[in-house]
Amino acid sequence: MNSEMAQVYETNARVSIPTYDALFGMVQSYFRAELSGEGASVLVIGAGGGNELSAWGPSNPEWTFTGVDISEEMLKIAQHKTNQLGLSNRVKLIHGTINDLPEDTAVYDAASCILVLHFIDNVQEKLDLLRTIHSHLKPGAPFVLVSAYGDRDSTELKDRLHVWGSFWLDAGRAPSKVNEMVNTGIMKISFLPEKQIEGLLQESGFTNITKFFVTGLFGGWICHAAGSNGVGIESEV
Template identity: 65%
Template structure:
């Protein structure tokens, strides 16, 4: 194994395990989104924009069983993109996968608009609400009218006890796989460093960005998912 492959394997295994500890329904989430996209996109060839494609899980979940889908993944992290590239090659998807290191604004203006897009577990890493809105707007501008968009993000009002209750639920997922109590207390404090906003505000941002018919289809622990469509 080359040094690069060893790096990728080690990080991929750690990332995969952590995602599934944090979100026990992680794999089901991808399958639910696939169902919706399949109905929306039908049998024709389709182009999908994957925002935050690092790790490559959208590619491995949807690529092999949807041979007519082509993916453009964007992610600012070189390391995360290496994992995505590694997975694409392993699964023989590289002819249908284009990866761009950067953000949605780095997609060439000459590229055609996309038939669908996802932004999974990215928005809560953006602290500023105006920047969250900007990201959603740039995604909307890259989509064909009516195209489906799926947003999955942490949500909640940091001032409300309800979020603390959900953090306790989230910690219990890790407790059950063997994390010790002191580590969990530390994790409970650390998680507050991500940017939580209430779900009403997320729905408002989607609307302001130009998405319609937003509906919350998914929720597990700290995270929830919305399906909507570009105007």
């Protein structure tokens, strides 16, 4: 593992999203409430860096995790964290996309896809990913999606970019560099308006779609895999 790279990721994630650690705490609370304290299998899409594993693994000894990531470098960091925390017997890491999960993989009790969707440019590929996640979940299972969002042509996104830039200025980045990050660098990721993200979740079979998180450029949604009859858990009881 390249420890310098790992450290840069840890620092930058918390500048870009000052509520980064709180986000993982909130998701843990929700999963705990939904998973009723028993053993649960959690699918982590984009597990690189290992922060879902280190945030939720030690404090939930009954949970097992399957982490998927396309980056070998990031997975090395996740593996290192997993080993250091003594989680190896409860964590399986897979190099690749969700399509590389073993064919016979059982469905999971919960899933997360945190800070991944905006790296996928093509809307159909985003939808395919969300649909495949849904296909790997038990009916009613909670799913958390966190992604950059916004309408590229809106002043609303411009204003949030300005806020995001302020986080970097305050962390000591040179104004010229922040200017470049705001106007060019971050614009390379794929922003979708929140209504479109919610539409993709719905089209993928998720229900009870609830926005629970916003910080700077990023939003988070909690939802549930629809039951086998296509309706949400609330309608099934």
